[in-house]
Amino acid sequence: MKNLKIKQLFYATITALMFYSCASPIEIYEKSGHAITMKQSHILYENYNENLKPIIEKTQNSILQREGYEGTEYVLISIQQLENYIRFLKEVEKTNKGNENNKVTGIAIFLGAHDKTKTLSSMPKFNHNIKSFEEMNEKNDRLVGDMRHRETVFLAPTFRENHKDSIFTNEFQRHIPFFIEYTDQNNKYKGTYKYLLPYLRNKKTESATRSLERNSSLNADEFNIMPPRQ
Structure with a gap:
């Protein structure tokens, strides 16, 4: 048997x-x-738009004393932007080869919001058929609307915490969003992977930033937020 x-x-x-x-x-x-199916997609979209979006819009109008605010519907990330980010993370992994937790296991998609004074007259070019770095780095010649307190997302890489005696109770919790604490001024992407969430949760971010003298962010943002539209 x-x-x-x-x-x-x-x-x-x-x-x-x-x-x-x-x-x-x-x-x-x-x-x-x-x-997921079209039906499942519709349920997710409807639940957000009918139950959460109206509350967000009411709150935004109250905070900024403006009318007609439309909550963020989706965030647009081009295939090229996403592929470039993944290649960057693979290079970070390669740079830290030999470290116990050097593998980049995933991408955490954080929900966020811009501050009250956020202004942005143009977004990074949507990388469709971009052939050079100079083209990619150009700005789109279009207005992007009111960005104040606009809901957005930002990306951060994760690594797997492998310690057997960790406090994590399931596999998902073991995959930790991180930044790098580097030791070599000439190589800011080589060093120790540090937990990102304790820093993000620190209310005194300016003080926290000063306490992290040698840190490299691996996060990505400034994607195309819809709306506002052209």
Whole structure:
């Protein structure tokens, strides 16, 4: 019986490896558990727009004494921006090769909001068919509307906390958003991975920033927020 279970496990492992080596990107996506139906998409959109968005809009109008504010509907990130960010994180991982927790395991998508004085006359160019860094770094020649307190998102990488005696109770909690505390002024992306959340939760951010003399942010923002529209 024991040998039978071992054989079954062996064949299951081989089958899984064969699937992932032979499967197309479409097959992998469809079996990933992350694909959702049009109906599920509609429910998520409706729940936000009917239950949360009106409260956000009422609060925004109250804080800034303005009328007609439209809550953020979605945040637009170009494929090129996302691919560039992932390549950057892979380079960070490579730079820290040999560290216990050097692997970048994921991207945390944080919810945030700009401050009351945020002004932005143009966004970084949406990287469609960009062929050079100079083109990518240009600004779009368009207005982007009222950015004050505008809801947005920003991205941060995660690493897996591998300590057996950690306090985490499930796998998701082990994947920690982080920044880098570096030791070499000439290589600011090589060093120790430090937990990002304690810094973000610190109310006295200016004091916290001064206490982190050698830190490198790996976060990304300034994506196209919709609305405001052109």
